[in-house]
Amino acid sequence: MDLADWFKGFEKGITKLPEAQRETFFRECGKNCVQCGTLQIYKDLYEQAKGDMDDFFSKANELPGVRCDIVKKGSVYDLYFMECTCGLHKQGYVTTPLLCECSKQSILYVLHSLWVNRTFRVTICESILRGDQDCKMQIETIDDNGNS
Incomplete structure (x- = not known):
């Protein structure tokens, strides 16, 4: 069996999962992916910014292939990636936009790893x-009442 054929079944399978199950599935994928190097980049930025979220996103804006906008100081940020860096997509195995849930979950994992006492919401706006x-x-950032 060709690996590309296997991934066609993978795409069909994740399409049939309810959103909550896709989030759970991709949470582990995103966590595993980001632990392979990207997490350390963000940890370094966090240390440089001394935990200040606005400064962190300003510094992230300097990373290659990344752009950040502070929408609302201290609470809302837009994070842009100029290209899809997912190996599954780059190698042509997966083309479904549902794969972007993996990126969303990896971002949530990074944020929770850095700001352990904060709650976040990540929304995929463009893909x-x-x-x-x-x-x-x-x-x-989400407060105890669910507000940003």
């Missing part, structure tokens, strides 16, 4: 796999 120019994730 290269959906046909957009870049990937845009909106990150919101």
Whole structure:
């Protein structure tokens, strides 16, 4: 069996999962992926920013292939990726935009690893796999009442 054929079944399978199950599935994928190197980059930024979220996202704006906008100081940020760096997509195995849930979950994992006592919401606003120019994730800090 060709690996590309196997991934066609994978895409069909994740399409049939309810959203909550896809989130759970991709949470482990995203966590595993980000632990392979990207997490350390963000940990270094966190240390440079001394935990200040606005400074962190300003510094992340300097990373290659990344753009960040502070939408609302201290609570809302837009994080852009100029290209899809997922190996499964780059190698042509997976093309479904549902794969972007993995990126969303990896961002949540990074944020919770850095700011352990904060709650976040990440929303996929744009996606290269959906046909957009870049990937845009909106990150919101959430208070105890569910507000950003």
